[in-house]
Amino acid sequence: MKLLEMNNIKKSFGDLEVLCNISLSVSKGEVVAIIGPSGSGKSTLLRCATMLEKIDAGDIIYLGEYAAKNTAEGKALYAPAAELKKIRNYYSLVFQNFNLFPHYSVLRNITDAPINVQKRSKAEATKTALSLLTKMGLEDKKDAYPYQLSGGQQQRVSIVRALAMNPQILFFDEPTSALDPELTGEVLKVIRGLAEENITMVIVTHEMAFAQDVADRVIFMDGGIVVEEGTPKEVFENSLKDRTKQFLQRYSHK
Amino acid sequence: MILTIETIIIQLAYGMLKSIAIFGLTLIGSLPLGLFVAFGRMSKFKPLQLFIKFYISIMRGTPLMLQLMVVYFGPYFLFGIQTSSSYRFIAVIIGFVLNYAAYFAEIYRSGIESMPAGQYEAAAVLGYTKSQTFFKIILPQVIKRILPSITNEVITLVKDTSLAFAISYMEMFTIAKKIASSQSTLMPFVVAGVFYYIFNFIVAWIMERAEKKLSYYR
Numbered sequence A: 001m002k003l004l005e006m007n008n009i010k011k012s013f014g015d016l017e018v019l020c021n022i023s024l025s026v027s028k029g030e031v032v033a034i035i036g037p038s039g040s041g042k043s044t045l046l047r048c049a050t051m052l053e054k055i056d057a058g059d060i061i062y063l064g065e066y067a068a069k070n071t072a073e074g075k076a077l078y079a080p081a082a083e084l085k086k087i088r089n090y091y092s093l094v095f096q097n098f099n100l101f102p103h104y105s106v107l108r109n110i111t112d113a114p115i116n117v118q119k120r121s122k123a124e125a126t127k128t129a130l131s132l133l134t135k136m137g138l139e140d141k142k143d144a145y146p147y148q149l150s151g152g153q154q155q156r157v158s159i160v161r162a163l164a165m166n167p168q169i170l171f172f173d174e175p176t177s178a179l180d181p182e183l184t185g186e187v188l189k190v191i192r193g194l195a196e197e198n199i200t201m202v203i204v205t206h207e208m209a210f211a212q213d214v215a216d217r218v219i220f221m222d223g224g225i226v227v228e229e230g231t232p233k234e235v236f237e238n239s240l241k242d243r244t245k246q247f248l249q250r251y252s253h254k
Numbered sequence B: 001m002i003l004t005i006e007t008i009i010i011q012l013a014y015g016m017l018k019s020i021a022i023f024g025l026t027l028i029g030s031l032p033l034g035l036f037v038a039f040g041r042m043s044k045f046k047p048l049q050l051f052i053k054f055y056i057s058i059m060r061g062t063p064l065m066l067q068l069m070v071v072y073f074g075p076y077f078l079f080g081i082q083t084s085s086s087y088r089f090i091a092v093i094i095g096f097v098l099n100y101a102a103y104f105a106e107i108y109r110s111g112i113e114s115m116p117a118g119q120y121e122a123a124a125v126l127g128y129t130k131s132q133t134f135f136k137i138i139l140p141q142v143i144k145r146i147l148p149s150i151t152n153e154v155i156t157l158v159k160d161t162s163l164a165f166a167i168s169y170m171e172m173f174t175i176a177k178k179i180a181s182s183q184s185t186l187m188p189f190v191v192a193g194v195f196y197y198i199f200n201f202i203v204a205w206i207m208e209r210a211e212k213k214l215s216y217y218r
């Protein structure tokens, strides 16, 4: 089953066309890694998928429900607010710089939206949060405030915050890029664990080894288009396009 | 008639109550109004934004004393409306609230604009409504950020209450001036100064407590 379909997405900032007719589809249980040089539009694609940014043209379909639909004039038309509100429950996003709420404790960061947005009971939301925290080895941090945590711990809390919403798809935008190198491992390990549980994920990353290892499918983007797409083996070892080869070479020399 | 120091103190203490009333009502009115003004200032609706900008520049660009006089005498001189005697106090409060709302609005605005976009985005992805986002996520953090500036304004307000003398409202300073000229002594000013100082000391202490209370996070 397709959880997400994005068809022929176009997005410009002023005169700058950032997404040029991009399509992306994600099936249940799939882990998709998006790689590509800086400025290629990876974040913009995630931000469009999560409706932080509005697309100019194309379709966005979650579980068969249209969030945005291309009209006959070739312009994207968004669904009514109530429908979008429902669709927002299907996904969650983990940010590069965590974006935890600094004035809430770890526990409240995780439970506040389930309680106040999804109207789940406080007891149930707390129970879910605590079991997720325990799984991440963070149960003793539940009363801490974000500033008291290391970057790696903050990112793990933000992953718990996203998971606590019971999303169908989890998006990650460079989840380890803001971390000190010695802290990236603990976060990648968590994401690996989620992949093993068959949680559907779309991960923008510059960690090539990780992408190769964890993804079912790799998408190489450059200049607002998908240059190449395939299994990790196809993209990393037998890439067909020169642009992909150049990019991967540059990365392996780093 | 020579007034004893006790009588002077009692009369000034009475004026002090009036000063406290101006102070309290001004804050009650201008702190929330300032937030609305800030929204207007940040509005995407250009005419409203320009109007608010003009209002703020007038409030900040002319003396509060003058504004009080306009509010108090305006109804009569501009519209020929006979105002009742109780209007003096109302005029004081209107003038102060309008003035301080402008200052608070600019403080709110700078605080709101200093909030990182990531906080809005995290809230949006989690499905918070616009008003939940503002009142649960943004405003509490804004308050922490702007509290030092609010403290400055509030302390200025304590001293500014004396400007009500411009329309002869009988708060502490007006009374001190009256006693001083009838008794030819500086004593009332000294006492009034002490009163203002104590008042501000308490206000500063409360604001410090509030800042401490919000220091549980960074």
Ligand SMILES: Nc1ncnc2c1ncn2[C@@H]1O[C@H](COP(=O)(O)OP(=O)(O)OP(=O)(O)O)[C@@H](O)[C@H]1O
Binding pocket: A013, A016, A018, A036, A037, A038, A039, A040, A041, A042, A043, A044, A045
């Ligand atoms: N809000 C915006 N306004 C104007 N231009 C933008 C905006 N957001 C992104 N861009 C531009 O769009 C292009 C793609 O940006 P995007 O952030 O999607 O790239 P990216 O692939 O995520 O890069 P990186 O690897 O550096 O994160 C860049 O040229 C960027 O400057």
Ligand SMILES: [Mg+2]
Binding pocket: A042, A043, A044, A173, A174
């Ligand atoms: Mg990016």
